[in-house]
Amino acid sequence: MSADVKAVLTDVKESKKPIFSYPDFRKVFPVLGLVVVIIFFQIYTGGKVFTLKNMKAIINEGFFIMIGSVGYVFLLSQGSMDFSIGANMCVSCTAAALGAAINPLLAIPFGIGTGAIIGACNGFIHVKFKIGAFIATLAMQFILNGFVVILLNGGTLQPPLAMLKWNTMTLKFTTFLVIVILGYIVFEFTTYGKRCRAIGSCEEAARQTGVNYSVMKFLPFVVMGALAGLLGFFSLIRTGTASSHTGEELMMNVLNAALLGGIPISGGATSKYRAVVIGSLTMAFLTNGMTLMGVGTYDKQLIKGIVFLIAIAISFDRKNMTVIK
C-alpha cells in the first residue's frame, strides 16, 4: 500500500469520529438545561427572575431540593433509591410539631430522629430481607402516607407561633452551605464516598475487595432519612403547619433534579456530585419560574412530569441497564 493511500485511509478513519457524540451531549445537557430554563423565564416574565425578592424565593425553593438531593446522590451512587422521602418528610414534620408542643427546641431532634429511624427501617428492609430498594421504599411511602393521617387525626398540627421566627435566611443559608459542602467532601474525598461508588459500579467486586457492603448499603438510607427529617423541621417553621400534604413534591423534585443533572435513573458509579447541584438549581428555577408565570399547582405537576419523562429519555443508559434495583 502506498503512503498516499494510507494517509487517505487514516483521514477517512479520523473524520468518521463524530464532532458531537451522544456521550458528549449527555455531559453538556445539564448545564444547557439550566441555562435554557433561566433564559426562558427571564425573557418570559420580563426580567422578574433576577430580583432580590425572587432570589429569596428561589433559595427557599432550592433549599429543599438541594438538601434532599445531597442525601439522594449517595443512594444513587450505589444504585439504590428511596421513594419514601416525601412521606418521610411529612411524618417527620408531624413528629417535629408534636415535639414542639412539649418544648419548641425538641422539634429539631424529633424531626431529624424520626426521619433517621424511618430511613433505618428502609435500609434494614432492603439489606436484611434483600428486598429491592425500589419496592421497599415504595411500600414505606404508602405506609407513611397512611400513618401520618392517623397521627394528625385527619387534621393538621400547628407549632407555637414563636417558632416561625426561626425561619430566617441566615439559618437556612448556613444549614444549606454546611450540608452541601460537607456532602461534597464526604462524597468525593472519603473512603465512604468512594466505596459507595464502588458498590454502584460492581457490588461483587467491591465485596471481593473487602467492602462491608451490608453496612455500606444501610447507611445512606439513614442519612437520607435524617435529611428528610431535617427538611420536615424546616417545612414546619416555614409554613407553620404539619399536614398530610407536607413534602408532597419533594420526591418528584429530587428525582427530577438528579435526572436533569445527568445522573441516570439507574444510578451507579457515574453519579456525580456536581450533577446534583446543577440539577437542583434547574429544578428550583423551573419551579420558581412557573410560579412567576402563575401556573397552578396541578399544572406544575403536569409540566414536571413531562420534564421528568424527557430527562429520563435523554439520560437513561439503555445499554448498561439491566434491571432497576
Place this chain on the structure above:
Amino acid sequence: MGIVMNQQDLLFQADEMYKSFGITKALNNVNLKLYKGQILGLIGENGSGKSTLTSIIAAIQPADSGKMYKTGQPYSPKTTVEANKLGVCMILQEKGTFDQLTVAKNIFIGKEDMFSKNGIINNRKMNQEAQKILDDIKASHIRAEMSLGRLNFEDCKLVELARAMYMNPQILIVDETTTALSRTGRDILYEIMENMKKEKKGVIFISHDIDELLEKCDALTILRDGIYVDTLERKQFDAGEIKRLMVGREVADNYYRTDLKSCKNKEVVFQFKDIQTDSLKDVSFELHKGEILGFGGLADCGMHDIGKVAFGLLKPAEGAATTENGENVKNPAQAMNKKIAYISKNRDQEALMVSSNIKDNICLASYPKLLTGPLVLPASEKKFVDKWATDLEIKMQNSSQYVMELSGGNKQKVALAKWLGFGADIFILDCPTRGIDIGVKSNIYQLMIKLRAEGKSIILISEELPEVIGMSDRTIILKDGKISGEFVREEEITETKLIDYMV
C-alpha cells in the same frame, strides 16, 4: 488414520466447523463424522471445544462458518426445535428442565397442543402418555404427575432423556451427563444408546471418564484446544495413546519457572483443615512461606471453591481455613487484615469494577492507607496509581480510562496492581491467565516468580495443567472435590501422569 466405512452409512458429517469467542478460537476447522449404528465418543480437555461443537450441532448456538450434512443432505437448523424436527436431540451438561412444571409438562413442553381441545389441555391424557414414555425407558419410578422440583438431579436428567426419546431422534447427543447419574441411571442411558445403535441410529457421547468411553464407544474423536486431533476406531483404542493425544500440545514452557527446586521453607502461613463445602470433601493442606501451591483438576472438581473459602467468600459447612496464628478466615475484610488477596476466575464480574476507571480499581483495596487525616486526597491517589501502574506496565491512556476499554491482559494487570499496592502476603489467583495473550501471560509468570522470591505465598488455581506444573512448588490434584494426588516440583510431573489423578 481414519475409519474406512461406506459413504452411504454416513449419518452425519460436520466439515470445517469454526467458532470464536473474541480472541479465543473455540473451534478451529473441526471435522466430525458419525455413521449409522455408531456410538461416537468425544474427548478432550476443558475448553477443547467438545460442548461448543455439539451445541452447534443441536443448534443451541450458530457456528461462524462450516457445513453440516445429515444423511447427505445439507443440515442447518436455526433453532433447537428445528434440530429436534430434523431428528437431533441433545442432553445437556446443565439442568434443562423446569422446576415449576410437572414431569409430564416438562416432557411435552412446546407440544401441549397435542393434548388440547378448544384451548383446554387434557392433563390426564398427557400424564398417561408421559408415563408410557417413562416406562419405555425403564424409569417407571418417576411419576408423570409429579412436580419436577421434587425430583433429584439424576431424575431430572432422566426426564430430559425421556423428552428427547419421545422425539424419536436419529442422533442423540449426550454431553457429560453420566457424572450426574447413579448406576441405575447410567444403565438406563446405556441401554438407550445400545438400542439406538441396533436401530442404525447414531449417538455422540461426551464424557471425561475414559474407561466409560472405551467400553461404550465404537469410535473416539479427540479434540484439543479447538482443533481436531484424530478419530480412533474401537480396535485402535488404547487409554495411554488417547491421553497422549488429548494433552499433546506443544508446550512453550520457556516462560514458566526453569528451576526444579521446590520451596524448602516449612513455615506454615495458611492452612485448610478438613474443609467441606457443596463441592469440596475433606480438603486439608498447608501453604508455606514463599511457596507457589498449585491446584489442578477438571473444571468441576471443586478447585475454584478453594479460593473462595480461603478468602472468606464462601463459608465451609465444616472445617476451618486458618492463618498462621490459628485464626479462622471469616469474611473478605478480615482476610485482608491477614494480608490475603484474591483474584476471582470471573475477572470482569468479580475481580474488577469494569465500569469504573483504572484509578478507582487500583485504589479500592488501599483507601485506609491513602488517608490524609479523614480524607483521601486526589494527589495521594494519583501517586499511588502511577507507581503501581508503571510497576506493572499497564498499557493505558491515563488512569481515568475505564477498565472495560482495556484488553484482558491489562485488566488482569489492574487487578494485580490493586493487590500489590495493598501489600498482600498471600495471593490467591484463580485462573490468572485466563483469556490472556502470551505476552502478558509471561509477565504474570515473571511477577509470580518475583513475589515468591520476596517470600510471598501464592495459591494458584488453574484449569491449565502446563501452567500449574510449570509454576508450582507443589501441585495438588483434585477429583470430585477430594485431593487425589500431591506432587512436589522435583518429581518428574507430566500432564499425562496428572490426568490419571484427574479423571
